[in-house]
Structure formats: C-alpha cells, structure tokens
Amino acid sequence: MSGTTPIAKPTFSLQKYGIVLAFLGLCALVSLVCQIKVMQGVWPVNVFLTLNNLMLILHQISVNGVLAVGMTFVVISAGIDLSVGSVLAFSGMVAASFATRYTGVTVWSDTYMVLAPVTAALLGGALCGAVNGWIISRFRIQAFIATLGMLLAARGMTMAVTGGNPISALSPDFRWFGTGRLFGVVPVPVIILILVFAVAWVILNKTVFGRYVYAVGGNEKSARTSGINTRAVLMWVYVLAGFLSGLAGIILTAKTGSAQTAAGTSYELDAIAAVVIGGASLAGGVGRLTGTFFGALIIGVMNNGLDILGVESFYQLIIKGALIVIAVIIDSRRMSP
Amino acid sequence: MSAPLLSMRTIRKSFGSVHALTDGNLELKRGEIHALCGGNGAGKSTILGILMGFTRPDGGDIQIEGQPVRFANAHQALTAGIAIVQQELSGVPQLSVAENIFLGAAPRRHGFVDFPTLNRHAEDLLARLGFDIDPRAMLGSLSVASQQLVEIAKALSRQDADILIFDEPTSALGERDTQRLFDVLRDLAAAGKGIIYVTHRLAEIFTIADTFTVFKDGATVATGRVADIHRERLIEHMIGGTIDGEYVKDNVPGTDPRLQLRALSRAPWFSKVDLTLHAGEILGIYGLVGSGRSQLLDTIYGLETPDEGDILVGGMPQRPGSVGAALRAGISYVTEDRARSGLVLCASVGANLSLSKVRFIQRLGFIDEAAEKAGILASIQRMGIKTPSPDQIVSNLSGGNQQKVVFGRCTAVAPKVLLLDEPTRGVDVGAKKEIYRFISEFAADGGAVLMVSSELEEIIGMSDRVLVLKQGRTVAEFPRDETTQKALMMAAV
Known part of the structure; x- marks a missing residue:
C-alpha cells in the first residue's frame, strides 16, 4: 500500500516544549498550595519559593540526574540499564575505601585522598559498564537481562569489598564533592550535575558518536549498513552509563559521609522514570537530554513539594507511580494522532 | 444484466486539509481480475481502506451486487465477503503455519483447539493451492516468500469471501512462486470471485489482469479492459503526462576495472563467484529468490565475511x-x-541522508554542521526528494521518496561502486524513472553499478551485461544485445 501523505509539522510545537510547560505547571501548583497556607496564616512564608529550596531541589536531584544522563544514552540506543543503582553503590564503596583515614595507612596526603577515590570510583563504574556493554554487544543478549545480572553482581561486589560493613569517617576533602558549596551558595553536586548535562548534551547533539547512538537505537540494521560499528557504539553507551553511575556514587557517598551496602537501591527506576517522563521512547531512537533534565526536575519538585506539604511517603509513591504512567500515555497519544 | 459484484462511486475522503480521495470510482465484476494502478499517494490505499471498513468515506456510495452497503468497521467488511492479502507480513511468527491460517477461527473441541483437525484443514488448503509448505512448521522459520504464501492461504481460507484484494502480493516472491500465485488467482476468478490486484509492476498487470482502474491524485482517471490499452498509455495515465521510454540509459561502459571478485565463496549461499565490474558499467545480476544474490552483495560490502576468495576494489x-x-x-x-x-x-x-557521511565530515568527533547541512540540501536536490523540510521524519514520506533518501545517503559519500539490491521495489512509476535516470547518470559519470533485481524488464532495460546466478554459482553471462527475458529465465530456472 502506498506511503502516508507527508504532513508538515506546526512550527511551534507543544511536543517540544510540553515538558517545560508541565514542569512550570507543577511548580505553579505547588507554590499556589503553599501560598494558600501562608494566607491562612499556617506558614509565615512560602517555603517552596525560596532560593534555598531551589538549591535543595537541585541538590536532591543531582544523583538521580547524573544517573538519568547515562540512562538517556542507553534508552536512545534502544537498551536499558538496570544496574546503575548497584554500580553506584559499588563505586561509592570503592571510593570510600580510598577516602577513609582508617585503612591502617596514615601517610596519605590530602590530594591523594581526593584523587585516588575519585579515579577508582569512576574506573570501577566504567568497568562495570564495559562488562554490560561487552555482554550486550558481543553475545547479543538483551540489555534487560545483561544489566539485571550486573544489578545483582555489583551489589554482591559492594558487600564483598568490606564484608558487608559500611565505611564511614571519610576525609573532609573527599566529602567536599557532596557537601561543599561554590561561593557559599551553589552546592558542588549541583555544579557537577549541570556540567554533566552540558557535556553530555554536546556529545549527544554535536558529535558523530551522538548521531550514531540515535541511529543504532532507531534501527540497528540500517545503522550497520550505513557503515556504523554498532557494537562499538553500544559498548561505549554502557561504559558511559557505568562511568556516570560511578560519578553518582561519589556524590552520594560524599554527601552522606558513608558508603552503605544498600545505597542506591532501586535508583535505576527513578532514572528510567526521568528519561521516560522526558519523552524518550523505550523502543529506542528517540529522546532528548533537555527532556530528561526536566523529567528529573519534575520528580524532584514533586518529592520536595509533597514533603513540604507533609504528604506521607506512601501517598507520595502512589502519586509518583501515577505520574510516570500518565506522562507516557500523554506522550504516546501525542506521537500517534 | 445483473449488477456488478462491487461498485464504488464518487467516493470522497479528506484527512484534515489533505484530500486523499476526491472522486474515487471502482467497479468489479465476478470472474474478473481487476488491476488497481496508480503512484504512491494516488488514493489506492484510501479507497481500499474504505472498502475494508478501516476508514469511513466522507461521501459517495458503495454497492455490493446492487445493494448499498456502508461498513463501520473491518469486521462488517469481512462478514460481507471481502478479504485482503496485505503487503506487509502480518502473521505471528511464533505460531505454526496452520495456526496462522486459521487465526481466530481455529476448530475447537470442548473449548480447546482441535489441533489434528486444524492441521488437516491447513494441509488440504495448502495442497489445493499447490503451496509446498508444512502446516506444522513455525511461521517465523519460513522464508519471506513462503510467509507471503501463507498470508495468501489465510485470506483464501475464508471461503465465503467473494471479493479478494491482493496488495502487492508478489513483492517478496520469486518467479516460480509468482507463477503459482497467478495460477491460483486465475482459478479463483474462474470460480466466480472478484479480485482486486494492486501492483507497481506493469508487466504483471498485462500478464494477469482483465480490467484496470488508474488512480491519480485521489481520483479515477481511467478504467477499461487491459487488452484495449497500451503499456505506454497506461503509464501516461498514472503519471499524468507523456513519457518517452521507461528506462533511462546514457552510460557507456569503460574498460577500467573497478570491482573484481575472485573465486568468492560463502557457504551455503554462493561459491566461486568471479566477476569484473568496469567503470561506467551497469552489471545486472539476475537469479531467483534463494540464488544467493543478496548474500553476495552483503559480502562485497563487508556485512558478512567470505569463506574464501578475494574482493579487489580499483585493483x-x-x-x-x-x-x-x-x-x-x-x-x-x-x-x-x-x-x-x-x-x-x-x-x-x-x-538519514548524512548518516553514512558524518564520519567523513568530522573533526575530533564533532560534526561539521555547515558541511552537513550543505550536504543534506545537495542530496535532496540531487535525488529530487519531495519533503517539506529536512527535519521531516522519514517514515512520513512516500515509498518512492524514502527510496530516494536511501540513494541519497549511499551516494553522499561519493562512492565509486554502487551495489543495488532491488533498487525500485515498492516504488511508483514516476519515482522509478527518476531512480533509473539517477543510476544512468551515476554510471555515465564513471561510477560502477552492480544491480540485483528480480524484475526481468528492469535488468534488461538497465544493464550493460547480465550475470545469472543459480544456487550460488554464476551460470551464464549475457551482453546487452543478447539479453532476453526468455534467455534469462532459461538460465536461472
């Protein structure tokens, strides 16, 4: 049967900015409710609309945001990475084991206390990602299965590092990555988050590699006939996701001041949620980092807003679950008129 | 005289501001095979969609044996005796052939599927049609051609269907299966069914159809008996103008070898293939489905690794x-x-257009965006791609324009050797000619073309030389002036 008639798209598309509108709408809703409380005299000020709270929200989403950047690449390449939470925990544990003064060795300099844990954590994360990528591209195993394996294995390795014990008493220099503030205002994790998004955006939109990620996710066979080394592309996508999990592990460990074996449990789901709310398709080939950024923000504002309003955590989960499904329903209806 | 089996008159349908159909007319009698022709976007799909109950018309009337009908959904159309064989394979690959044929209509016993009866029915049906397919085989394990035959068997299994629609049923079939299908169609027509046959292949219209209707820009522009119309005239109706010849061929083959294969083998597809392709030459490769032709091109391009033999490019x-x-x-x-x-x-x-090219216009991994944009616009112009903008999603284009995008991507890298596998499959007559013109220009500029096609006329019309591949071996070679349909078929079968 003949093809569909070409139809020009409207110049201003809700498609492109719908997520921003949704985000602004959510902010307006939360601040409205807060304002009502102020007018009723329950609260002295609108606590939602303060610079401090904005920074708090950004601080709170920094870990999930960094994970979601890696997840965006993975999802666009038509894959999924369930292991990011466990790899985060593993990297955090590796970092902590280098950043504590109670390893029996006391001659380490302060510089070493920063460089060694950071390098080790990033390498550890990237290595886990490389194993994922190798299994997926070499053996043609579904990403879901391969990374499910890594989800368990990395959690096991985390516990194996210390025999199941947490590591605390971390060097203050290392903890700067989680608790430091630039100019006394902007938390370091927020700076890292923004840098990661900026660099990733450039990679995805301006480089040949970024273009190949879209192509491999859109149609792997066509990508191959176009001369793309699809195996290498997939490999690097998972290495990147692992690397960013390592970075997220550094932030979380530095923030909380100790590496827990159960850290990052089910974080992969929040990362996937941010990507999906941001408009990426789990079928691959479609997705944007700006979408993911606002997806992460929406989750952050919702958590923050519901916390401020004193909504109990079980209701928060119900609302969050509904939001994810509704976002995808709206998205799929928009795509297929 | 009794009313025709099907009569559709002045059918109209708009999708938003797009007038898909402004004056669609179609008449079908019992016992006839009626070819429905027209380019992509001419309105064929829309009128068939209306007939099948997928879409509702804005106006016009439909009568079946003189009775006005109006279908609200596909089920009503099916009940009224209309069945379709889709162009896209729509079976369930994980189920058996028999289960697919009787999908949703499987015989039951005590609420469970009665497999012995199911398989027997399927076996009878396939035997009656002359299709050599095991009803117990899993559909996904069959070749594309066999899957297409199963699709046809499925449509024919609904015995109460009086009107059968075949939408490009031969696009995945080889010569032998096509002939078998034609025999089946003739038997069905002889049994009093009415058949609507959609195809882009003109030769098929003249082989199989009794009558025809041509659609152009959403309206019926011509209808009549196939015996009364000349091929050229039919094409003119479809493209709405005159044409001078279907094929364009201005290249002169040179003597400079561009691509050489020496005893190239890959089991089980082909073995000891030798060929030399010269600059400026179009070398056709003809062979039946399964002769190893696509696998040969895959191997030359490096998608597959040969077992032995050499590939030389420019020596x-x-x-x-x-x-x-x-x-x-x-x-x-x-x-x-x-x-x-x-x-x-x-x-x-x-x-899509720049996908193969980006690797050549990068610096430290960054795409040179100015060069990319210029390249894209040049490709759109060179190939004559009709698109509202380079940002249009490619699946929104017609088949012919999609194929031009593939050509555009492949030639954006300024290749010296172009491998073509069925270069005009699913492309309407107008776009076909543009593609032929492009191939000819490419060769005339010194490019070398290796073209696989199962359309005999295309091979003969375009090639300077034709190699015949049979069961993975080159069995014959014909220079241009000795290539005839008969000679090619004799060598290939």
Whole structure:
C-alpha cells in the first residue's frame, strides 16, 4: 500500500516544549498550595519559593540526574540499564575505601585522598559498564537481562569489598564533592550535575558518536549498513552509563559521609522514570537530554513539594507511580494522532 | 444484466486539509481480475481502506451486487465477503503455519483447539493451492516468500469471501512462486470471485489482469479492459503526462576495472563467484529468490565475511568483513528492504541522508554542521526528494521518496561502486524513472553499478551485461544485445 501523505509539522510545537510547560505547571501548583497556607496564616512564608529550596531541589536531584544522563544514552540506543543503582553503590564503596583515614595507612596526603577515590570510583563504574556493554554487544543478549545480572553482581561486589560493613569517617576533602558549596551558595553536586548535562548534551547533539547512538537505537540494521560499528557504539553507551553511575556514587557517598551496602537501591527506576517522563521512547531512537533534565526536575519538585506539604511517603509513591504512567500515555497519544 | 459484484462511486475522503480521495470510482465484476494502478499517494490505499471498513468515506456510495452497503468497521467488511492479502507480513511468527491460517477461527473441541483437525484443514488448503509448505512448521522459520504464501492461504481460507484484494502480493516472491500465485488467482476468478490486484509492476498487470482502474491524485482517471490499452498509455495515465521510454540509459561502459571478485565463496549461499565490474558499467545480476544474490552483495560490502576468495576494489585487495573498509574504498550499498536495513524510520530525512557521511565530515568527533547541512540540501536536490523540510521524519514520506533518501545517503559519500539490491521495489512509476535516470547518470559519470533485481524488464532495460546466478554459482553471462527475458529465465530456472 502506498506511503502516508507527508504532513508538515506546526512550527511551534507543544511536543517540544510540553515538558517545560508541565514542569512550570507543577511548580505553579505547588507554590499556589503553599501560598494558600501562608494566607491562612499556617506558614509565615512560602517555603517552596525560596532560593534555598531551589538549591535543595537541585541538590536532591543531582544523583538521580547524573544517573538519568547515562540512562538517556542507553534508552536512545534502544537498551536499558538496570544496574546503575548497584554500580553506584559499588563505586561509592570503592571510593570510600580510598577516602577513609582508617585503612591502617596514615601517610596519605590530602590530594591523594581526593584523587585516588575519585579515579577508582569512576574506573570501577566504567568497568562495570564495559562488562554490560561487552555482554550486550558481543553475545547479543538483551540489555534487560545483561544489566539485571550486573544489578545483582555489583551489589554482591559492594558487600564483598568490606564484608558487608559500611565505611564511614571519610576525609573532609573527599566529602567536599557532596557537601561543599561554590561561593557559599551553589552546592558542588549541583555544579557537577549541570556540567554533566552540558557535556553530555554536546556529545549527544554535536558529535558523530551522538548521531550514531540515535541511529543504532532507531534501527540497528540500517545503522550497520550505513557503515556504523554498532557494537562499538553500544559498548561505549554502557561504559558511559557505568562511568556516570560511578560519578553518582561519589556524590552520594560524599554527601552522606558513608558508603552503605544498600545505597542506591532501586535508583535505576527513578532514572528510567526521568528519561521516560522526558519523552524518550523505550523502543529506542528517540529522546532528548533537555527532556530528561526536566523529567528529573519534575520528580524532584514533586518529592520536595509533597514533603513540604507533609504528604506521607506512601501517598507520595502512589502519586509518583501515577505520574510516570500518565506522562507516557500523554506522550504516546501525542506521537500517534 | 445483473449488477456488478462491487461498485464504488464518487467516493470522497479528506484527512484534515489533505484530500486523499476526491472522486474515487471502482467497479468489479465476478470472474474478473481487476488491476488497481496508480503512484504512491494516488488514493489506492484510501479507497481500499474504505472498502475494508478501516476508514469511513466522507461521501459517495458503495454497492455490493446492487445493494448499498456502508461498513463501520473491518469486521462488517469481512462478514460481507471481502478479504485482503496485505503487503506487509502480518502473521505471528511464533505460531505454526496452520495456526496462522486459521487465526481466530481455529476448530475447537470442548473449548480447546482441535489441533489434528486444524492441521488437516491447513494441509488440504495448502495442497489445493499447490503451496509446498508444512502446516506444522513455525511461521517465523519460513522464508519471506513462503510467509507471503501463507498470508495468501489465510485470506483464501475464508471461503465465503467473494471479493479478494491482493496488495502487492508478489513483492517478496520469486518467479516460480509468482507463477503459482497467478495460477491460483486465475482459478479463483474462474470460480466466480472478484479480485482486486494492486501492483507497481506493469508487466504483471498485462500478464494477469482483465480490467484496470488508474488512480491519480485521489481520483479515477481511467478504467477499461487491459487488452484495449497500451503499456505506454497506461503509464501516461498514472503519471499524468507523456513519457518517452521507461528506462533511462546514457552510460557507456569503460574498460577500467573497478570491482573484481575472485573465486568468492560463502557457504551455503554462493561459491566461486568471479566477476569484473568496469567503470561506467551497469552489471545486472539476475537469479531467483534463494540464488544467493543478496548474500553476495552483503559480502562485497563487508556485512558478512567470505569463506574464501578475494574482493579487489580499483585493483587493491579489500579487507573482508569490514563495512568501514568498504566505505573508505568507495563502495556503497542500497539494500533490498529500506524499512529493515536502509533507513532509520523514526529519524529525520536529514539525519538519514548524512548518516553514512558524518564520519567523513568530522573533526575530533564533532560534526561539521555547515558541511552537513550543505550536504543534506545537495542530496535532496540531487535525488529530487519531495519533503517539506529536512527535519521531516522519514517514515512520513512516500515509498518512492524514502527510496530516494536511501540513494541519497549511499551516494553522499561519493562512492565509486554502487551495489543495488532491488533498487525500485515498492516504488511508483514516476519515482522509478527518476531512480533509473539517477543510476544512468551515476554510471555515465564513471561510477560502477552492480544491480540485483528480480524484475526481468528492469535488468534488461538497465544493464550493460547480465550475470545469472543459480544456487550460488554464476551460470551464464549475457551482453546487452543478447539479453532476453526468455534467455534469462532459461538460465536461472
């Protein structure tokens, strides 16, 4: 049967900015409710609309945001990475084991206390990602299965590092990555988050590699006939996701001041949620980092807003679950008129 | 005289501001095979969609044996005796052939599927049709051609169907299966059914159809008996103008060898293939489905690794099994199935056009955006791609324009050797000619073309030389002036 008639798209598309509108709408809703409380005299000020709270929200989403950047690449390449939470925990544990003064060795300099844990954590994360990528591209195993394996294995390795014990008493220099503030205002994790998004955006939109990620996710066979080394592309996508999990592990460990074996449990789901709310398709080939950024923000504002309003955590989960499904329903209806 | 089996008059249908159908007319009598012709976007799909109950018309009337009908959904159309064989394979690959044929209509016993009866029915049906297919085999394990035959058997299993629609049923079939299908169609017509046959292949219209209707821009522009119309006239109706010849051929083959294969083998597909392709030459490869022709092109391009033998490009030995090396040596490949392996359908026209090229216009991994944009616009112009903008998603284009995008991507890297596998499959007459013109120009400029096609006329019309491949071996070679349909068929079968 003949093809569909070409139809020009409207110049201003809700498609492109719908997520921003949704985000602004959510902010307006939360601040409205807060304002009502102020007018009723329950609260002295609108606590939602303060610079401090904005920074708090950004601080709170920094870990999930960094994970979601890696997840965006993975999802666009038509894959999924369930292991990011466990790899985060593993990297955090590796970092902590280098950043504590109670390893029996006391001659380490302060510089070493920063460089060694950071390098080790990033390498550890990237290595886990490389194993994922190798299994997926070499053996043609579904990403879901391969990374499910890594989800368990990395959690096991985390516990194996210390025999199941947490590591605390971390060097203050290392903890700067989680608790430091630039100019006394902007938390370091927020700076890292923004840098990661900026660099990733450039990679995805301006480089040949970024273009190949879209192509491999859109149609792997066509990508191959176009001369793309699809195996290498997939490999690097998972290495990147692992690397960013390592970075997220550094932030979380530095923030909380100790590496827990159960850290990052089910974080992969929040990362996937941010990507999906941001408009990426789990079928691959479609997705944007700006979408993911606002997806992460929406989750952050919702958590923050519901916390401020004193909504109990079980209701928060119900609302969050509904939001994810509704976002995808709206998205799929928009795509297929 | 009794009323015709089907009569559709002045059918209108708009989708938003797009007038898909302004004056659609179609009449079908019992016992006749009626060819429905027209380019992509001419309105064929829309009128068939209305007939099948998928879409509702805005106006006009439909009568079946003189009775006005109006279908609200596909089920009503089915009940009224209308069945369709879709162009796209729509079976369930994980189920058996028999289960697919009787999908949703399987015989039951005590609420469970009665498999012995199911298989027996399927076996009888396939035997009656002359299809050599095991009803117990899993559909997904069959070749595309066999799957298409199963699809046909499925449509014919609904015995109460009086009106049968075949939408490009032969696009995946080889010569032998096509002939078998034609026999089946003739038997069905002789039994008093009415058959609507949609195809892009003109030769088929003259082989199989009794009557025809031509659609152009949403309206019926011609209808009549096939015996009363000349081929050229039919094409003129379809493109709405006059044409001078279907094929364009201005190239003169040179003597400079561009691509040489020496005893190239890959089990079980082909063995000891030798050929030399010269600059400026169009070399046709003809063979039945399963003769190893697509696999040969895959191997030359490096998608597959040969077991033994050499590939030389411009005299230089080629690293086997590397697409990157092939691209750098100047080989480009238009594959058989653009949706599966030619295009990234969810991406834009521009992204598709530059996909092979970006690796050559980068600096430290960054794409040179100015060069990319210029290249995309040049490709759109060179190939005459009709698209509102380079940002248009490629799946929104017509089949012919999609194929031009594949050509545009492949030639954006300025190849010296172009491998073509079924270069005009699923492309309407107008776009076909543009593609032929492009191939001819490419060769005239010194490019070398290796073209696989199962359309005999296309092979004969375009090739300077034709090699016949049979069961993975080259069995014959014909220079242009000795190539005839008969000679090719004799060599290939």
